[in-house]
Amino acid sequence: MDEAEASGQVWRDEVRARPTTEHDRDALARLVEVDADSFEVELYERAADPQVLSIDRAQRSQAGQYARHVRRLREHQQHQGS
Numbered sequence: 104m105d106e107a108e109a110s111g112q113v114w115r116d117e118v119r120a121r122p123t124t125e126h127d128r129d130a131l132a133r134l135v136e137v138d139a140d141s142f143e144v145e146l147y148e149r150a151a152d153p154q155v156l157s158i159d160r161a162q163r164s165q166a167g168q169y170a171r172h173v174r175r176l177r178e179h180q181q182h183q184g185s
Contacts, residue, residue, distance in 0.1 A: 115166040124150055124159035 104112070128150035134143045149155060 111169075115169060118162050118166040119170075123163070124156050128156075 128147065131143055131147035131150055134140070135147050
């Protein structure tokens with residue numbers, strides 16, 4: 104595995120491991136309801152931004168598609184090797 108491929112794998116692993124933006128938005132909404140701290144409001148507004156939500160979904164989709172692609176390649180190689 105070359106450096107670029109390893110870096111891509113690290114990124115995909117991080118995308119899949121982190122909470123979704125929707126999860127963050129919902130947790131921040133609960134905090135804002137309690138005390139409306141200005142920093143929490145700012146974080147909530149960022150997490151609720153449609154563009155941020157769209158980017159998060161796209162990153163997760165890309166990471167998942169690549170993982171399925173790699174899995175299919177391995178399965179195909181195993182079937183050819185049998």
